[in-house]
Amino acid sequence: MQRVFSGIQPTGNIHIGNYLGAIKNWVELQHKYESLFCIVDYHAITVEYEPELLHKRVLELAATLIASGIDPEKSVLFVQSSVPEHTELTWLFTCITSIGALERMTQFKEKAERHKGAVFAGLMNYPVLMASDILIYKAEVVPVGEDQIQHLELTREIARRFNSMFGEVFPEPQPILTKTARIMALNDPTSKMSKSIEGSYIAMDDDDDTIRKKIRRAVTDVGPQGGEMGPGVKNLFTLLEAFAEPALVERFRADYANQTLRYADLKYELGEAIVRALAPIRERTFDLLAKQAELMEILDAGAKQARKLAQATMEEVREAMGFKMPVA
Ligand code: AMP
Ligand code: TRP
Numbered sequence: 001m002q003r004v005f006s007g008i009q010p011t012g013n014i015h016i017g018n019y020l021g022a023i024k025n026w027v028e029l030q031h032k033y034e035s036l037f038c039i040v041d042y043h044a045i046t047v048e049y050e051p052e053l054l055h056k057r058v059l060e061l062a063a064t065l066i067a068s069g070i071d072p073e074k075s076v077l078f079v080q081s082s083v084p085e086h087t088e089l090t091w092l093f094t095c096i097t098s099i100g101a102l103e104r105m106t107q108f109k110e111k112a113e114r115h116k117g118a119v120f121a122g123l124m125n126y127p128v129l130m131a132s133d134i135l136i137y138k139a140e141v142v143p144v145g146e147d148q149i150q151h152l153e154l155t156r157e158i159a160r161r162f163n164s165m166f167g168e169v170f171p172e173p174q175p176i177l178t179k180t181a182r183i184m185a186l187n188d189p190t191s192k193m194s195k196s197i198e199g200s201y202i203a204m205d206d207d208d209d210t211i212r213k214k215i216r217r218a219v220t221d222v223g224p225q226g227g228e229m230g231p232g233v234k235n236l237f238t239l240l241e242a243f244a245e246p247a248l249v250e251r252f253r254a255d256y257a258n259q260t261l262r263y264a265d266l267k268y269e270l271g272e273a274i275v276r277a278l279a280p281i282r283e284r285t286f287d288l289l290a291k292q293a294e295l296m297e298i299l300d301a302g303a304k305q306a307r308k309l310a311q312a313t314m315e316e317v318r319e320a321m322g323f324k325m326p327v328a
Helices: 016-029 051-067 085-094 099-103 106-114 121-135 146-166 208-216 231-243 246-257 263-290 292-321
Strands: 003-008 034-039 075-079 141-144 174-177
Touching: 003 016, 003 121, 016 034, 016 051, 016 141, 016 231, 034 051, 034 292, 051 075, 051 263, 051 292, 075 292, 085 121, 085 292, 099 106, 099 121, 099 146, 106 121, 106 146, 121 146, 141 146, 146 174, 146 292, 208 263, 231 246, 231 263, 246 263, 263 292
Parallel strands: 003 034, 003 141, 034 075, 141 174
Antiparallel strands: none
16 A cells, blocks of 8 residues: 655644645545645744644644544544654755755745745755655655645655665655645635635634625625636635535536526525534534543554654664664
């Protein structure tokens, strides 16, 4: 069985974009691959963050992942900072990664622009940590969104460079792109749904009425139906496809083509479909969060499994790079 690795940052406000774009995909993959899923808290500190909220965010994300269907019996679910070998390998990899390549990363350039005045070396080295996450498990397959493809290409480059300098240790991981279209902001369907845009997202822990209200307020197009859809309506159809029965989607598509679609009806049905899908996930999330000790145990057990694999790779790496002293 091939091995899959993916990571998600505990940066708060997990929304249906994250769910459809990442989490739901992972849930399917865990049945086909040996899977490791990681809450990447060390990545979350590369821009300003609130230390007193970090642990809460980690637990919330863990609970949401499990409630969404990540099965800790099937997948190894763990927190990055519980496996210190990730950062150990990161140091070694920074020594074979060119600064130029890191400076060329689109996400680095964007974030450096946005966080002007607080751009630290960790932000630039972010993709090296990501490469370590993946390669330390010799993962062959990495589900990511479009925006991470460049980081994955760098990961492959690091694997190639390492292998050619020190001998064959790492496979070159392949990305699998998420199938679901990017979910757009409800209040501005020309930009993506994002935790940093208030009013753009439905959070995974929004209550039923909040979900309904947000969908009712979603921006739709003014103008004729039947031709190519505007971005707002298109986004609602994407959501409908993700959350509702195919028959309902067909019916609304036909209405749209016949120019008889009433957006209020579409929004009503979509709101109800999202409520039906999210309510049980939200309930399970709250249940899990009420039993923090159990949640921590699940993550700890995952970390122990992951760490065994990581330590085995580190032994190979140290040997290959010429470090012969035992680890104390
Ligand atoms: P982020 O919260 O931006 O760090 O994203 C975490 C994960 O959710 C990544 O795999 C993203 O590709 C995915 N994601 C975030 N926003 C969206 C969106 N609007 N539509 C689809 N996927 C998304
Ligand atoms: N950088 C990824 C994101 O923001 C998260 C991530 C960290 C990751 N390490 C990873 C994704 C390893 C896949 C594999 O979405």
